[in-house]
Amino acid sequence: MAAAAGVKTSPDFPVPETMKAWVLGNPGELILVRKPVPVPRRAEVLLRIDAVAICATDLEVIDHGSPALIQGGMPFNKNFTPGHEYMGTVVALGPGVDEYRIGQRVTVEIHAGCGQCKRCREGMYTSCFNYGLNHGDVDKGHRANGFTTDGGFCEYQVNNINTLVAIADGMSDEEATLVVTAGTAMYGLTELGGLVAGESVAVSGPGPIGLLGVAVAKALGPSPVILTGTRDNRLKIGRELGADHVVNIRNEDAVEAVRRLNGGKGVDYVIECSGAPNAVNDAIHMVNRGGKVCLAAFPHQETPVDVAHIVRNNIYLYGIRGEGKSATHRAEAFMAQKRFDATKIHTHTFALDDLPTAIRYAKDRVDDAIKVVVKARGVAAQRVAAE
Numbered sequence: 001m002a003a004a005a006g007v008k009t010s011p012d013f014p015v016p017e018t019m020k021a022w023v024l025g026n027p028g029e030l031i032l033v034r035k036p037v038p039v040p041r042r043a044e045v046l047l048r049i050d051a052v053a054i055c056a057t058d059l060e061v062i063d064h065g066s067p068a069l070i071q072g073g074m075p076f077n078k079n080f081t082p083g084h085e086y087m088g089t090v091v092a093l094g095p096g097v098d099e100y101r102i103g104q105r106v107t108v109e110i111h112a113g114c115g116q117c118k119r120c121r122e123g124m125y126t127s128c129f130n131y132g133l134n135h136g137d138v139d140k141g142h143r144a145n146g147f148t149t150d151g152g153f154c155e156y157q158v159n160n161i162n163t164l165v166a167i168a169d170g171m172s173d174e175e176a177t178l179v180v181t182a183g184t185a186m187y188g189l190t191e192l193g194g195l196v197a198g199e200s201v202a203v204s205g206p207g208p209i210g211l212l213g214v215a216v217a218k219a220l221g222p223s224p225v226i227l228t229g230t231r232d233n234r235l236k237i238g239r240e241l242g243a244d245h246v247v248n249i250r251n252e253d254a255v256e257a258v259r260r261l262n263g264g265k266g267v268d269y270v271i272e273c274s275g276a277p278n279a280v281n282d283a284i285h286m287v288n289r290g291g292k293v294c295l296a297a298f299p300h301q302e303t304p305v306d307v308a309h310i311v312r313n314n315i316y317l318y319g320i321r322g323e324g325k326s327a328t329h330r331a332e333a334f335m336a337q338k339r340f341d342a343t344k345i346h347t348h349t350f351a352l353d354d355l356p357t358a359i360r361y362a363k364d365r366v367d368d369a370i371k372v373v374v375k376a377r378g379v380a381a382q383r384v385a386a387e
């Protein structure tokens, strides 16, 4: 890291000048390069990245570009480092930072937002009006790790202090990478109405957000929690994370099953995490009159929806974007209190050098992969071992 006025470091955590970093070339192409270690500015710290999880949105960015936005355009061939679900150790403090200390372990949420637009001021920084405006003469200071600024598939990264979440000592690096996923589920529930004790919840789609959606919902005290999906091994994990009932929709109709499992009335809340083409329509029929549906996944094509049913039944539909309103802090609190074991969805760990292999496992669900984590240290690189 280059020396800079007001930046504090410690001999206990020496920071090199350059680091390994993966950058996005053409669509689907990742290249391992060396980059200068970035320097923290005001309200920022430098993290040594200890673990980073691969998310479906990373795969989207690497193959298709969106929703990453670099210098106002697609992220290809711009020396851009993707990756957003990372955790690490604070190794340098920007000028004026005393909220965190060097050596502290933290996990990070993605969006710092601009801090000055209407949505940021409301705490909805994941819906910042100035997304991607952090370059040239429209620099609003917006940051979203791995989307509008460099992310975590590297050894060090700067982060705004507002994106840091202190983690409990007992929490492993791998578990800490899952806080933001649990935080996204928590944000969905916060938007639906916060505490759900005694109410009924259905979650569709047992991917990472759906599974931790079950876990976070269960910790908020609803009854029952119902999980629907197509893969028995994932439904089994959902049960371990707190689902009272699981429904394999290959064997029975999702809507009928959810209604039957809650006395024929449908549930108060549905969290849609599958992105399946019929999922929104199913969700509005699973929910009861006056109930709420949170859309946390999106299908790639437009989908027909029975609007009349929504209107006649006073159904609330919410899209959520990311992990806003400090939901990651609430999710971390549940995890620190061991209300659920998020590590049940962590299936594989690879060395940072093996990122392309790790991505293949996540994308093709090799060996039933759910959450695949990459670490810069402490994991032998298979590529080297194989040679």
Ligand SMILES: [Zn+2]
Binding pocket: 055, 056, 057, 058, 084, 085
């Ligand atoms: Zn993610």
Ligand SMILES: [Zn+2]
Binding pocket: 113, 114, 115, 116, 117, 118, 119, 120, 121, 125, 127, 128, 129, 130
């Ligand atoms: Zn903003």
